[in-house]
Amino acid sequence: MRRSSTDESTYRRSPSPEGKEPGFARGGPFRRYSSLYGRAGGGDAGGAFFGLHANPGPKAAQARYTSPKGNKYVVFYLDLSFIFLLELKRCGMARACLQAVKYLMFAFNLLFWLGGCGVLGVGIWLAATQGSFATLSSSFPSLSAANLLIITGAFVMAIGFVGCLGAIKENKCLLLAFFLLLLLVFLLEATIAILFFAYTDKIDRYAQQDLKKGLHLYGTQGNVGLTNAWSIIQTDFRCCGVSNYTDWFEVYNATRVPDSCCLEFSESCGLHAPGTWWKAPCYETVKVWLQENLLAVGVFGLCTALVQILGLTFAMTMYCQVVKADTYCA
Secondary structure, eight states, rough: OOHHHHHTTTTTTOOOOOOOOOOSSOHHHHHHHHHHHHHHHHTTOOOOTTTTOOOOOHHHHHHHTOOOHHHHHHHHHHHHHHHHHHHHHHHHHHHHHHHHHHHHHHHHHHHHHHHHHOOOOOOOOOOOOHSSSSSOOOOTOOHHHHHHHHHHHHHHHHHHHHHHHHHHHHHHHHHHHHHHHHHHHHHHHHHHHHHHHHHHHHHHHHHHHHHHHTTTTTOTTTOOOHHHHHHHHHHTTTOOOOSSHHHHHHHSSSSOOGGBBBSOTTTTTTOOOGGGGGOOHHHHHHHHHHHHHHHHHHHHHHHHHHHHHHHHHHHHHHHHHHHHHHOOOO
């Protein structure tokens, strides 16, 4: 059935001012279909209807500016890779520091161990050739120079060995044991030094009394070391007795001194008149000599303390580096 001309006029549109087709004018029916096609079919941003493009709908316009999810994963992987590279670099720097401290500590402990070997060797040599050399105390007969050197050398060797092994193996237990042993020695030395300066007068009185008791062992059987020590001291320091040459009178129960007290040594010169003997007391003479060489004694003590502090620093630094390397680079 044909429509009338009046019916057709209702569907006719006058040309738009831009010269576009009526179907593309704003509010035209094609926009609705093209928008629906664009939403349903997922065509280009504006949608299409039989090859004709229209303006995009609100959801299509929003989809145009939404980044795909794949880009987020790529950025996440790149961030992880960057963090991993930073961790590798930090672990590499930590490993380099650990190696440097390791070899420094090994060299330090090797020298420490060699020093202990030298002290032990001197102590053994004194014990073999001089007997109980420098055993002046009757209360502590084993407290000789040879025994002290042997004990000190063996202890230093043991500490140096533990430090070398802990450094080369990077073992936390050995490093901590070395640190604690060296710290114990350092604290013991510091305590002895403090007590010595705090009780100097009492130590002086006790030492003089003990040395006078030791004079009674002079020249007796089994006390060759004490006899040799007193003879060397009186000859080298030109002194006689602990506090005076009269200390020997109680030993011999007579007006007599050892021949080492004579101004000019000769056989049985100790039986001569007191004018031929040294008058200076040995205890005060040795004490004055130590005071005159106090700078050397202080430098020796300071060097010993610095070496121990350096060993403590190396041990704790390497221990921390090993812990850090095990924690972050395992």
